[in-house]
Amino acid sequence: MKTHLNTLFITTQGAYLAKDGQAVAVRIEKKTRLRVPLHNLDAITCFGRVGLSPQLMAACAEAGVSLSLLSESGRFRAAVVGYSPGNVLLRRQQYRAADDEKATCEAARSFVLGKLGNCRTVLNRAARDDATGERADRLSRSAKRMGASIVEAKAADSTDRLRGIEGEAALQYFATFDTLRTSGGGDFAFRGRSRRPPLDRINALLSFVYTLLMSDVRSACESVGLDAAVGFLHRDRPGRPGLALDLMEEFRPWLADRFVLTLINRGQVRPNDFQTVESGAVLMKEKARKDLLVAWQNRKQEETTHTFLGERCTIGLVIHLQARLFARYLRGDIDAYPPYLWK
């Protein structure tokens, strides 16, 4: 099993990464500032203007270290992927399933149930743990509506129907999202999801964390031999990693959204960690982004018990395990894809 190791984030503009023996050397202004052995790394994620030597790329591919290049603001640009003769039969099975409406619907159902189930748990937990009165009522009402959507999703007979149910439920969930917040006042108010660009602080946080999650899910798909571009719930669109988006759904509420809310609720991000540019877009400042990366890395190192496999593992590894479970489902080992249902 791929054990979940560290991710090395490079955020310094103009940094250069080179292979130094079996380690990666981080050079800034021609001075080596850091050396990390490759066998201690799971991934290297570079933000913005970061240079890499071809020798390092080859060594990463060989050592199974995923190497991703993101824009300075965290948008995925490219990944360096090694030659993977991999499992051609798995990929063929994935394409066949994606071409078959019944199989697509069954896979999409699992992704939707995973997402809605976890949304409901997030709402219920907040209602139970730290809410009283009107706030608790609002949260439980919203959770009940998720429950109703789950019942509908179980009975849905087409992928389009599932997409509709998922869309309505997402609107509903985000309508209550601000209620999950316990501090931050007006500075962190959430008035609906805005992506391109994020128009408030909480959307800026959500977008950034979704990008990080996306990088991890995509790497996990590729490392088990799945084609991250061919989705089920998400239709194919050139340049869009459909399967990675599918698998990401179940992680959004409990891993990404909870993470963002915790940062705000605990005061780990402050209003002046952000800047608003002329267009109204809200961006995170450099320092805040670095702190967030450290917190995200720590979160992924936390342990949990895998709900389906019943084994202890880190949260970062859960992402890989889910990709593996989806591959095993496609290969016919299990009768459905079991999403990670948070308790």
Next chain:
Amino acid sequence: MPHPESDLLPISALQHLLFCERQCALIHVERVWAENRFTAEGQVLHRKAHDGKPETRDGERIARGLPLRSLVLGVSGVADIVLYRPPTGARVSRGSLASRLRRASQDELAEWVVTPVEYKRGKPKKNDSDRVQLCAQAICLEEMHGVTISEGALYYGRLRKRYPVPFDTDLRSSTLSAADRLRDLLYRGVTPPAVREKKCETCSLLPLCLPESMRRRSARAFIDRQLERAAEAES
């Protein structure tokens, strides 16, 4: 009918097949691989066996890491060590054994005693897998050299001991049927279901195979159960 060179199967897959059909399919169909202590130790041992120059010792030529194939069996691979002993009574000076072996015609070579030796890290196994792997190497050597090989040897690292393996009719027919089963498994491309057994403990693919979770466990029932539990907690 001989198999085309493009279709030869790895000899090592025979051993995987005899150990566990699912392991064999995971490695050779799904191209899944993982290391553990045992596989790493095995690699060190094999590297030791392969390393070093071929040599002549006690009137015997010792060749290492020899590439082999048999078109009849339809397999190819690498033998750790192959010993070549000239016919008894023939006088061979030390240095000339290698060149004499190289120059030997098939007819001359037929008189030589050829012995494949395979290195294993542990101790002799209950199943036939090591013997079948060795026998497949012998069948390759027979075909390539036109010789008849009556015996090979397995060297077990933990016991530091060589065990002779006679290539009798039984072993030869198990090897042929293993190759047929292997060809069928890889051709179908279906990974057999997981069965949890004691031997799983030693398998490096255990965390990728997930025999406990994959066996007779319904993911569908898991989803229903989890969602119902959450609904009950609500009301």
